[in-house]
Amino acid sequence: MKSPIFFEKFPFVHLxxxxxxxxxxxxxxxxxxxxxxxxFETAExxxxxxxxxxxxxxxxxxxxxxxxxCASMPLFAQQKATVAIHPEQGKQVIxxxxxGQFAEHLGTCIYGGLWVGENSSIPNIKGYRTDVFEALKKLxxxxxxxxxxxxxxxxxxxxxxxxxxxxxxxxxxxxGGTVEDNSFGTHEFLNLCEMLGCEPYISGNVGSGTVxxxxxxxxxxxxxxxxxxxKLRKENGREKPWKVKYLGVGNESWGCGGNMLPEYxxxxxxxxxxxxxxxxxxxxxxxxxxxxxxDYRWTEVLMQKAAGQMNGLSLxxxxxxGWTGSKGSATNFTTEDYYWTVGKCREIEDVLKRHMxxxxxxxxxxxxxxxxxxxxxxxDEEPGTxxxxxxxxxxxxxxxxxxxxxxxxxxxxxxxxxxxIAQIANVLQSMILTKxxxxxxxxxxxxxEMYNVHHDATYLPLDVTCEREIVRDNxxxxxxxxxxxxxxDGVIHISLSNINLDEEQDITLTLDDVKAKSVSGRIxxxxxxxxxxxxxxxxxxxxxxxxxxxxxxxxxxxKLPAKSIVVLEVK
Numbered sequence: 001m002k003s004p005i006f007f008e009k010f011p012f013v014h015l016x017x018x019x020x021x022x023x024x025x026x027x028x029x030x031x032x033x034x035x036x037x038x039x040f041e042t043a044e045x046x047x048x049x050x051x052x053x054x055x056x057x058x059x060x061x062x063x064x065x066x067x068x069x070c071a072s073m074p075l076f077a078q079q080k081a082t083v084a085i086h087p088e089q090g091k092q093v094i095x096x097x098x099x100g101q102f103a104e105h106l107g108t109c110i111y112g113g114l115w116v117g118e119n120s121s122i123p124n125i126k127g128y129r130t131d132v133f134e135a136l137k138k139l140x141x142x143x144x145x146x147x148x149x150x151x152x153x154x155x156x157x158x159x160x161x162x163x164x165x166x167x168x169x170x171x172x173x174x175x176g177g178t179v180e181d182n183s184f185g186t187h188e189f190l191n192l193c194e195m196l197g198c199e200p201y202i203s204g205n206v207g208s209g210t211v212x213x214x215x216x217x218x219x220x221x222x223x224x225x226x227x228x229x230x231k232l233r234k235e236n237g238r239e240k241p242w243k244v245k246y247l248g249v250g251n252e253s254w255g256c257g258g259n260m261l262p263e264y265x266x267x268x269x270x271x272x273x274x275x276x277x278x279x280x281x282x283x284x285x286x287x288x289x290x291x292x293x294x295d296y297r298w299t300e301v302l303m304q305k306a307a308g309q310m311n312g313l314s315l316x317x318x319x320x321x322g323w324t325g326s327k328g329s330a331t332n333f334t335t336e337d338y339y340w341t342v343g344k345c346r347e348i349e350d351v352l353k354r355h356m357x358x359x360x361x362x363x364x365x366x367x368x369x370x371x372x373x374x375x376x377x378x379x380d381e382e383p384g385t386x387x388x389x390x391x392x393x394x395x396x397x398x399x400x401x402x403x404x405x406x407x408x409x410x411x412x413x414x415x416x417x418x419x420x421i422a423q424i425a426n427v428l429q430s431m432i433l434t435k436x437x438x439x440x441x442x443x444x445x446x447x448x449e450m451y452n453v454h455h456d457a458t459y460l461p462l463d464v465t466c467e468r469e470i471v472r473d474n475x476x477x478x479x480x481x482x483x484x485x486x487x488x489d490g491v492i493h494i495s496l497s498n499i500n501l502d503e504e505q506d507i508t509l510t511l512d513d514v515k516a517k518s519v520s521g522r523i524x525x526x527x528x529x530x531x532x533x534x535x536x537x538x539x540x541x542x543x544x545x546x547x548x549x550x551x552x553x554x555x556x557x558x559k560l561p562a563k564s565i566v567v568l569e570v571k
Contacts, residue, residue: 374422
């Protein structure tokens with residue numbers, strides 16, 4: 001419940017009160033603002049510090065008395081929520097590239113995941129696994145990032161062209177010391193993108209490469225004729241150039257991409273991008289290597305020194321407990337762990353806002369896109385798997401991270417132009433898991449497949465009123481998340497997530513002046529939050545038809561089961 005209070009005596013002050021459910025009790029959560037913005041915010045642990053409040057609200061005795069009375073009132077949990085969608089306010093298009101994927105030379109993402117070679121006993125199409133390829137076609141992958149990640153800044157593209165038997169081997173120093181034969185290179189990647197109908201996103205080597213190397217790679221891929229690199233490409237069997245839109249100039253240059261300072265990288269970026277030319281009608285969208293998580297200074301420096309030379313700036317944000325010690329099991333976790341995960345993943349919204357505020361200062365026209373080209377969960381590797389290959393299972397918990405994060409991305413499409421979840425197969429929060437000739441689709445895959453109705457649709461602003469929980473680290477988590485869009489045919493799609501593990505949500509949904517004539521839906525849920533799909537039982541977590549939505553005079557009434565994700569189609 002939410003009640004704004006305006007003080008006549010202090011017209012510049014605005015106090016929001018939220019009642020937060022915690023340990024079977026309700027506590028008031030205060031947020032004090034004035035015309036200059038944020039002043040003060042509390043969580044449940046602060047609520048107990050009464051002297052602290054006496055200081056903050058000095059001179060507001062009447063307000064304090066009112067709050068004390070309100071806090072003393074008995075409150076009872078009501079699993080009810082309202083969602084108000086405003087179709088007439090829809091302006092921004094949800095770029096389909098927000099549903100981008102990431103394939104790094106890491107573990108079995110490429111070899112065994114996407115690629116097995118033409119001579120493999122595993123069914124394949126020109127060397128690409130048939131089962132994986134068909135699954136990705138159904139996913140409608142809009143853009144695919146390759147070859148890294150950390151791998152990109154040790155990758156020399158010339159080693160991955162020409163006859164495969166002549167390509168030199170290399171050691172993957174970043175990820176487990178695996179020896180690779182370079183059988184999957186530029187041709188194999190770009191041909192796959194053509195077959196999938198998706199945009200390629202090339203990450204160039206800035207950390208250990210040269211300006212000349214990256215410039216020649218661009219020429220090799222996109223030059224029509226008359227250049228040495230075009231001639232070499234034709235000799236290797238590709239007559240026509242590929243269309244390559246997205247070019248990343250380095251990756252994580254603050255870390256594995258060179259341990260650079262932002263000032264140094266900004267100058268380096270300006271230099272490298274200068275020699276990455278547009279050939280024969282191909283237009284590069286140049287992306288600078290951006291910040292990780294809370295490194296706002298990196299964004300500040302890059303925007304200040306290089307905004308005029310970039311089309312996009314990347315950002316990486318992982319839902320991870322920490323970078324030292326155990327990250328926790330992907331499948332064995334507590335209820336508290338689950339709610340912490342939800343809180344951590346939702347924190348990306350605050351991180352995005354702060355980075356975007358900095359970008360707005362230097363680029364008020366929003367010409368430079370924010371590209372969240374690595375995101376997702378990061379847990380401990382599965383027991384018995386190779387250290388450094390980052391193979392992890394994928395539960396219903398991970399599906400919620402996907403749905404909630406996508407809901408947030410939809411809100412900021414005026415700045416966010418692309419995101420790439422890590423990764424497409426067998427690594428981190430993957431879409432697909434493979435083992436020999438077996439394949440399984442993860443709960444995260446199903447979220448992306450259910451959500452693909454939002455691709456290139458118009459985002460519809462909405463308001464959600466629901467219960468909130470305080471989770472570990474004092475994060476405030478709403479129990480319902482939602483997003484909505486309208487496609488070119490006028491069909492409205494609504495995605496709803498009930499984060500609560502135990503309680504059904506009784507949702508009243510309104511659509512302003514839109515009158516629903518029909519509603520259908522699909523639901524993703526399971527008996528337990530740690531359920532996952534295995535090679536032995538591949539459909540434990542899979543979409544089913546949803547019948548819990550009914551048309552009303554003003555919109556819909558929805559019975560949203562506990563721990564469920566629903567996508568509705570309204571005509």
